[in-house]
Amino acid sequence: MTALIATIIIVLLVVILLQIARVTELSKKIRGEEESERRSNDRTALWLVVFMIAFLVLCVASAFYYKNVMLGYGPHESASEHGGKIDGLFNTTLFFTGIVFILTHILLFWYSFKYRYKKGNTSKFMVHDTNLELVWTGIPAVVMTFLVVQGLMVWNEIMPDISSDKEYLEIEATGYQFAWEIRYPGEDGLLGTKDFRKIVPGVNNIGQDWTDEKNVDDILLSGSDMIVLPVDTTVRVRITSRDVLHNFYLPHFRVKMDAIPGLPTYFIFKPTLTTEEYRNNLKDYAEWQTPFDPEDPESKMRWEEFNYELACAELCGKGHYSMRRVLKVVTREEYNVWLAGQKSYYLNNIRGTANDPEVNRNKLFGPEITERRKELTSDIENVVTAEESAAATIQLKHVFYNTGTATLDKRSQYELDHLSTLLKKYGDLNVELAGHTDSVGDDGMNLNLSQSRANNVREYLVNKGIDSSRLLARGYGEVEPIDSNESGEGRKNNRRTELRIAS
Numbered sequence: 001m002t003a004l005i006a007t008i009i010i011v012l013l014v015v016i017l018l019q020i021a022r023v024t025e026l027s028k029k030i031r032g033e034e035e036s037e038r039r040s041n042d043r044t045a046l047w048l049v050v051f052m053i054a055f056l057v058l059c060v061a062s063a064f065y066y067k068n069v070m071l072g073y074g075p076h077e078s079a080s081e082h083g084g085k086i087d088g089l090f091n092t093t094l095f096f097t098g099i100v101f102i103l104t105h106i107l108l109f110w111y112s113f114k115y116r117y118k119k120g121n122t123s124k125f126m127v128h129d130t131n132l133e134l135v136w137t138g139i140p141a142v143v144m145t146f147l148v149v150q151g152l153m154v155w156n157e158i159m160p161d162i163s164s165d166k167e168y169l170e171i172e173a174t175g176y177q178f179a180w181e182i183r184y185p186g187e188d189g190l191l192g193t194k195d196f197r198k199i200v201p202g203v204n205n206i207g208q209d210w211t212d213e214k215n216v217d218d219i220l221l222s223g224s225d226m227i228v229l230p231v232d233t234t235v236r237v238r239i240t241s242r243d244v245l246h247n248f249y250l251p252h253f254r255v256k257m258d259a260i261p262g263l264p265t266y267f268i269f270k271p272t273l274t275t276e277e278y279r280n281n282l283k284d285y286a287e288w289q290t291p292f293d294p295e296d297p298e299s300k301m302r303w304e305e306f307n308y309e310l311a312c313a314e315l316c317g318k319g320h321y322s323m324r325r326v327l328k329v330v331t332r333e334e335y336n337v338w339l340a341g342q343k344s345y346y347l348n349n350i351r352g353t354a355n356d357p358e359v360n361r362n363k364l365f366g367p368e369i370t371e372r373r374k375e376l377t378s379d380i381e382n383v384v385t386a387e388e389s390a391a392a393t394i395q396l397k398h399v400f401y402n403t404g405t406a407t408l409d410k411r412s413q414y415e416l417d418h419l420s421t422l423l424k425k426y427g428d429l430n431v432e433l434a435g436h437t438d439s440v441g442d443d444g445m446n447l448n449l450s451q452s453r454a455n456n457v458r459e460y461l462v463n464k465g466i467d468s469s470r471l472l473a474r475g476y477g478e479v480e481p482i483d484s485n486e487s488g489e490g491r492k493n494n495r496r497t498e499l500r501i502a503s
């Protein structure tokens, strides 16, 4: 039924249109062709002017309406030091191109109106006019030069690389399908070297070279970990990609740079507002004072839930959207606390595993030595401050010997030097140095070996200035195992040197 009515309506409309056309045709014949053409031209010309006014008013109104988003005003204010310069450049460019846009449109429509067809009007033929040529070549050239020079100046201010004498934090962002691997330099402030041939997904995602000591303390933020940066600190981001083109985009900081496989790029910026400060600024805008979850009026306000974010601004594949990461800017103190809670990727995931390169097995790294120092200090302090002077045994975990001999390995110096410092500090501590072996080989030989090892430790400490009367060296051989002698791991644990606090 509806279809039938619709068909009838369409047929009727077509009939009406045909009738109107016939009426116009007939009226033209009555009034004369020329007159009717003149009227039609006048009408069209007038409509062009009306269209121009409406169009320009809408353009200006929409530019004004969207100025916050487009030009960084109000709640879209930039949160980095250089951001204002980029926003300023957009403002200047829009100012000049806006003038040109409005003028050319007025001319275009006004001339269509003014020079509409009139009987008897003829064109003016102009072969050449130098003045006109100068005007329409010169003015755009001057304006364009101004804009380009302005742009170059801002570019040169923002993009130069940082000089090494300035203090800055360097992090690294490696894009891959579909996430960012963010690397922090750890305590040494330096990012370790990497090589794409060392990439093993899931084990060594960015191909870090574990034989480079700078990599030992490097921290990796994977998956959805929040990126944390300190406020008012210059940050240099090394930007690379593992597969296709990505783009490191921090809209609130006006940071945007391609991540290109095989060609590292960088961006240097200084966050000026912490996440908390930015939220507080947003609080003043009505559109941020609505519930974060529109379904739940009880939920937090939008400004309370605001977060800076990292996005990939290159359509890099079907999981492109999932490269979003939250970035948090905090005070220097909060940053230091956060950083202290982050763990070295190498020391926690690679050290001592099958992936740890052979050359690292017989090395001790700075962070390990520092960590062990703290451990030994607190072990001994615990004994000293204990109420009862109960006999205590502390394992000297970093005392090593060359295989099968009693000669101290070079690496033992850190533990023993630190022990001598502690023994000097606690001058009334008398200790026994106890050597132990595993059960492999002859009992008597093991006893001798453990005795010589203990003797050597004693000798080392005496050379460091500890009074020999405070040190007793004793070999126990294989009779006091702390683990099974069946496995390699267990035997390794049994070969040990202990510090027994006598009094």
Ligand SMILES: [Cu+2]
Pocket (backbone or CB within 6 Å): 175, 245, 246, 247, 312, 313, 314, 315, 316, 320, 323
């Ligand atoms: Cu991407």
